Amino acid sequence: MIITISREFGSGGRELGKRLADQLGLRYYDKELITEIAEKTDTNENYVNYVLEEGGYKNHVYVYARSIPYITPTPSAITDVLVAQQNVIKKIASEGNCVIVGRSASAILKGYDIFRIFVYADEQSKLERCRSRAPEDENLTDKQLLKKMKLIDKNRQSLHDLFAADEWTSRTGYNLMVNTSHAEIKAIVPPLAELIKSYYKK
Amino acid sequence: MIITISREFGSGGRELGKRLADQLGLRYYDKELITEIAEKTDTNENYVNYVLEEGGYKNHVYVYARSIPYITPTPSAITDVLVAQQNVIKKIASEGNCVIVGRSASAILKGYDIFRIFVYADEQSKLERCRSRAPEDENLTDKQLLKKMKLIDKNRQSLHDLFAADEWTSRTGYNLMVNTSHAEIKAIVPPLAELIKSYYKK
Numbered sequence: 001m002i003i004t005i006s007r008e009f010g011s012g013g014r015e016l017g018k019r020l021a022d023q024l025g026l027r028y029y030d031k032e033l034i035t036e037i038a039e040k041t042d043t044n045e046n047y048v049n050y051v052l053e054e055g056g057y058k059n060h061v062y063v064y065a066r067s068i069p070y071i072t073p074t075p076s077a078i079t080d081v082l083v084a085q086q087n088v089i090k091k092i093a094s095e096g097n098c099v100i101v102g103r104s105a106s107a108i109l110k111g112y113d114i115f116r117i118f119v120y121a122d123e124q125s126k127l128e129r130c131r132s133r134a135p136e137d138e139n140l141t142d143k144q145l146l147k148k149m150k151l152i153d154k155n156r157q158s159l160h161d162l163f164a165a166d167e168w169t170s171r172t173g174y175n176l177m178v179n180t181s182h183a184e185i186k187a188i189v190p191p192l193a194e195l196i197k198s199y200y201k202k
Numbered sequence: 203m204i205i206t207i208s209r210e211f212g213s214g215g216r217e218l219g220k221r222l223a224d225q226l227g228l229r230y231y232d233k234e235l236i237t238e239i240a241e242k243t244d245t246n247e248n249y250v251n252y253v254l255e256e257g258g259y260k261n262h263v264y265v266y267a268r269s270i271p272y273i274t275p276t277p278s279a280i281t282d283v284l285v286a287q288q289n290v291i292k293k294i295a296s297e298g299n300c301v302i303v304g305r306s307a308s309a310i311l312k313g314y315d316i317f318r319i320f321v322y323a324d325e326q327s328k329l330e331r332c333r334s335r336a337p338e339d340e341n342l343t344d345k346q347l348l349k350k351m352k353l354i355d356k357n358r359q360s361l362h363d364l365f366a367a368d369e370w371t372s373r374t375g376y377n378l379m380v381n382t383s384h385a386e387i388k389a390i391v392p393p394l395a396e397l398i399k400s401y402y403k404k
């Protein structure tokens with residue numbers, strides 16, 4: 001059983017994925033993927049994060065090279081990261097029994113018989129979740145936080161769209177889309193795990 | 203507990219709604235609403251179906267009057283049906299504990315604290331479901347059947363959009379979007395019922 005979780009920033013997708021993995025006894029992958037991609041490409045986690053999470057893959061190598069002092073870019077650095085991302089995710093999938101959160105796994109594993117979940121929530125609920133988890137030194141106004149949320153989602157969306165035919169938020173790419181606005185994630189995970197299992201009963 | 207089911211034609215939303223109502227001990231409303239609206243408006247079920255299901259509400263009364271011989275239209279006939287639709291659905295909601303399938307209930311009950319589900323599937327799966335349930339005398343080609351499916355969904359969408367701010371297929375209007383393409387509805391309903399109950403545990 002392989003489950004991918006795509007998620008809006010602040011929707012609790014990561015918590016949901018972690019709890020789901022625990023509930024179903026599956027391996028869990030999230031930020032570990034960044035470390036592995038960095039190792040494979042002989043770069044570092046900041047750089048991989050920049051390429052995959054901050055929209056860096058959209059910029060030409062000579063443009064970003066000026067603004068990213070901590071790497072020595074080669075013209076193929078971005079391509080290397082994108083290729084490594086795909087290899088790492090496909091290797092994990094080949095080992096089976098896992099939950100992969102984010103990193104465009106749902107799109108990269110197109111054609112694989114896996115269970116795809118999209119986790120989302122309304123703005124108010126996402127703001128509250130971000131507030132409750134923000135570092136103490138983060139002093140963003142609601143407006144700034146919303147702007148940050150939207151930017152992160154936009155980057156997730158466009159990285160996904162690089163790999164997939166279905167748009168990031170399109171229902172057609174998922175088995176289930178779960179709105180966490182009025183849910184306590186801890187409470188919904190056990191029946192959600194049963195629901196996923198029931199898809200495999202025929 | 204009030205659950206509304208919006209569904210693509212052929213996705214099995216009706217079966218899912220019926221089984222969910224049985225599982226949770228809720229009243230079930232579907233075509234019964236058409237009968238009730240017809241009674242309230244002193245018209246008949248064919249006419250109500252025409253207005254609500256076949257896009258009739260979009261046409262001006264004097265245009266459709268010519269092609270619908272079995273009614274004596276008044277200029278307000280369509281409005282009457284739309285008003286009755288809203289009254290009937292709100293009355294049922296006021297009694298609580300029910301599952302309402304279709305009839306734009308999700309949109310008409312905006313602002314109500316209810317559980318909204320959207321049921322969908324891929325084209326192949328919907329074609330197979332339609333084939334298995336079609337009347338014996340229905341001899342449509344795949345192309346004709348797909349065209350029919352799309353037309354029905356288009357009518358459902360535009361009637362919904364008359365009442366709601368969120369588009370018919372937008373995740374933001376739902377608590378859960380369920381893809382039935384690779385699911386046996388009978389198998390997924392019991393855990394789905396538990397999942398819905400878990401939303402109410404805080």
